[in-house]
Amino acid sequence: MDKRIPVVVIKELSETDKILTALKNYGISCAEITFRTACAAEAIAYACAHYPDMNIGAGTVVNAEQCEAALEAGAKFIVSPGLSVAVAKICQLRGVPYYPGCVTPTEIMAALDLGITVVKFFPAHIYGGLKAMKALAAPFPQVKFIPTGGVDKDNIDEFLAWEKIYAVGGSSFVKEALENMEMKK
Amino acid sequence: MDKRIPVVVIKELSETDKILTALKNYGISCAEITFRTACAAEAIAYACAHYPDMNIGAGTVVNAEQCEAALEAGAKFIVSPGLSVAVAKICQLRGVPYYPGCVTPTEIMAALDLGITVVKFFPAHIYGGLKAMKALAAPFPQVKFIPTGGVDKDNIDEFLAWEKIYAVGGSSFVKEALENMEMKK
Amino acid sequence: MDKRIPVVVIKELSETDKILTALKNYGISCAEITFRTACAAEAIAYACAHYPDMNIGAGTVVNAEQCEAALEAGAKFIVSPGLSVAVAKICQLRGVPYYPGCVTPTEIMAALDLGITVVKFFPAHIYGGLKAMKALAAPFPQVKFIPTGGVDKDNIDEFLAWEKIYAVGGSSFVKEALENMEMKK
Numbered sequence: 001m002d003k004r005i006p007v008v009v010i011k012e013l014s015e016t017d018k019i020l021t022a023l024k025n026y027g028i029s030c031a032e033i034t035f036r037t038a039c040a041a042e043a044i045a046y047a048c049a050h051y052p053d054m055n056i057g058a059g060t061v062v063n064a065e066q067c068e069a070a071l072e073a074g075a076k077f078i079v080s081p082g083l084s085v086a087v088a089k090i091c092q093l094r095g096v097p098y099y100p101g102c103v104t105p106t107e108i109m110a111a112l113d114l115g116i117t118v119v120k121f122f123p124a125h126i127y128g129g130l131k132a133m134k135a136l137a138a139p140f141p142q143v144k145f146i147p148t149g150g151v152d153k154d155n156i157d158e159f160l161a162w163e164k165i166y167a168v169g170g171s172s173f174v175k176e177a178l179e180n181m182e183m184k185k
Numbered sequence: 186m187d188k189r190i191p192v193v194v195i196k197e198l199s200e201t202d203k204i205l206t207a208l209k210n211y212g213i214s215c216a217e218i219t220f221r222t223a224c225a226a227e228a229i230a231y232a233c234a235h236y237p238d239m240n241i242g243a244g245t246v247v248n249a250e251q252c253e254a255a256l257e258a259g260a261k262f263i264v265s266p267g268l269s270v271a272v273a274k275i276c277q278l279r280g281v282p283y284y285p286g287c288v289t290p291t292e293i294m295a296a297l298d299l300g301i302t303v304v305k306f307f308p309a310h311i312y313g314g315l316k317a318m319k320a321l322a323a324p325f326p327q328v329k330f331i332p333t334g335g336v337d338k339d340n341i342d343e344f345l346a347w348e349k350i351y352a353v354g355g356s357s358f359v360k361e362a363l364e365n366m367e368m369k370k
Numbered sequence: 371m372d373k374r375i376p377v378v379v380i381k382e383l384s385e386t387d388k389i390l391t392a393l394k395n396y397g398i399s400c401a402e403i404t405f406r407t408a409c410a411a412e413a414i415a416y417a418c419a420h421y422p423d424m425n426i427g428a429g430t431v432v433n434a435e436q437c438e439a440a441l442e443a444g445a446k447f448i449v450s451p452g453l454s455v456a457v458a459k460i461c462q463l464r465g466v467p468y469y470p471g472c473v474t475p476t477e478i479m480a481a482l483d484l485g486i487t488v489v490k491f492f493p494a495h496i497y498g499g500l501k502a503m504k505a506l507a508a509p510f511p512q513v514k515f516i517p518t519g520g521v522d523k524d525n526i527d528e529f530l531a532w533e534k535i536y537a538v539g540g541s542s543f544v545k546e547a548l549e550n551m552e553m554k555k
Contacts, residue, residue, distance in 0.1 A: 034324070036324065036326060059324075060324045062294050062297060062324075062325075063294075063297070063298060080290075080294065081290035081293075081294065081321075081324040081325070082289060082290030082291030082292070082293065082294040082295075083291045083294070084294055084298075100291075101289075101290045101291065102291065103289050103290070103291075104289060104452060104471075104473050104474060104477065105450075105451035105452030105471045105473070105492060106452030106453045106454075106470070106471065106472065106473075106477050106480075107289065107291050107452070108451075108452060109432050109433075109450065109451065109452040109453070109454055110291075110452075112432060112433070113433060113454075122290060122320075122324075123317070123320035123321065125320070126312075126313045126316060126317045126320050127313075127496075128496045128497075131496065132493070132496045135493035135495070135496050135519055136451075136493065139404070139406065139429075139430045139432075139451040139492075140432075140451070141406065149320055219509070221509065221511060244509075245509045247479050247482060247509075247510075248479075248482070248483060265475075265479065266475035266478075266479065266506075266509040266510070267474060267475030267476030267477070267478060267479040267480075268476045268479075269479055269483075285476075286474075286475045286476065287476065288474050288475070288476075289474060292474065292476050295476075307475060307505075307509075308502070308505035308506065310505070311497075311498045311501060311502045311505050312498075334505055
């Protein structure tokens with residue numbers, strides 16, 4: 001399985017095809033469409049309908065309302081920049097994976113209390129990167145990480161070499177995929 | 186509007202006039218009087234009575250009891266080093282701005298849940314400074330920051346140049362104001 | 371009083387004697403036995419029975435269940451990588467000291483709300499070390515710290531020189547104690 005989770009910001013619904021096609025051509029079959037834009041829910045519904053072989057999730061989900069809208073649109077996983085207990089509970093009830101951002105031991109313990117063992121580590125490059133995750137892994141051997149922020153094709157191998165990396169996230173993969181498609185023209 | 190919020194520690198009530206006069210002469214019409222000292226509430230009440238044209242608030246408010254005391258004394262805004270849900274709810278009820286310190290995505294999401302979109306970022310120089318706030322701003326475009334800690338006249342312009350800076354805080358502005366008054370003698 | 375708290379990971383119950391004897395010979399009369407291993411509770415009970423002059427506590431306690439097991443085994447203090455409100459309440463009820471990991475102002479305020487004024491600062495070397503604790507001490511003059519992570523015999527004096535250091539934690543002290551015993555053979 002490819003471990004790259006591209007953070008996709010869709011400003012206009014019409015961009016969806018171009019971006020998802022570029023990702024597929026770049027070998028990525030997953031997309032975290034962020035709730036930072038007005039058309040996010042619509043884009044998720046469109047992506048789920050037209051790209052059934054892709055694993056489409058929702059990102060930047062910061063509250064229960066957005067979570068409900070994302071699940072309604074068909075999101076197969078939910079990502080938050082931080083940990084929302086309300087979002088965690090909805091996802092648990094609906095059986096949908098939830099990857100909350102946790103960067104301190106207290107936040108990781110709160111995630112564990114909710115039955116979550118895979119956490120996003122964001123912004124990874126700011127909060128100490130791989131060195132920080134390795135320090136956090138000592139007391140939490142059961143936890144796996146999704147570093148996001150500052151991860152790109154130049155340093156991804158360093159992250160993936162560590163067995164506690166569940167996946168890596170970033171908008172850089174979208175940029176790379178679009179550039180890759182441009183070059184092939 | 187001047188965007189400097191001086192963190193004022195008043196050890197003796199008698200110092201209040203000297204400090205507030207120095208701030209006014211230095212072009213600052215606002216003061217965050219911290220609850221780190223025994224005479225804080227008294228100093229706030231004095232400042233509100235004698236400097237009605239200044240925006241007097243309370244800082245280092247860490248619990249509901251201190252918040253009630255600060256509001257009773259006349260504080261026009263409340264600042265905490267971190268986020269207290271209890272303090273946030275009192276401020277919301279009383280219609281007083283509350284600027285809690287939030288340094289992780291989880292803490293910012295908790296603030297947003299409470300209707301807060303301006304957060305203190307403290308200690309700014311320790312937790313990655315401007316680079317960290319810019320990374321945090323990506324998933325939280327609605328949030329504005331008040332970096333505090335390590336901000337002084339030498340680097341303030343770098344912070345103020347970014348549109349997401351609501352204000353900058355620090356005890357350095359008090360020191361600068363007092364030195365400025367000393368030099369003019 | 372020696373201020374070193376060795377973080378002891380006991381993989382086999384049979385190692386307990388060797389490690390605790392090494393610590394005593396190295397001048398350390400305290401041990402934080404972590405709940406990262408299956409035999410942790412058993413090791414704590416054994417240590418309490420056979421080393422009554424040592425201050426035996428439990429570390430890496432991440433939830434109420436582990437806390438109850440640790441106290442049942444005789445742990446005289448409880449340490450967590452982060453702050454668990456549930457663990458804090460059990461410890462308060464039972465009159466046992468609880469040292470939770472707190473690395474942001476919000477987490478320290480949550481600890482203060484629970485009546486806790488000594489916090490672990492972990493991972494210390496990742497989150498800014500002494501410089502970070504000094505910045506955090508400004509608004510929280512009542513708080514004392516137990517830096518853990520990256521503290522060893524080469525830099526311990528730098529930490530202990532600051533009056534706000536309650537103790538220093540780390541697995542390095544166990545390694546040093548075992549090496550010391552090996553050398554004396």
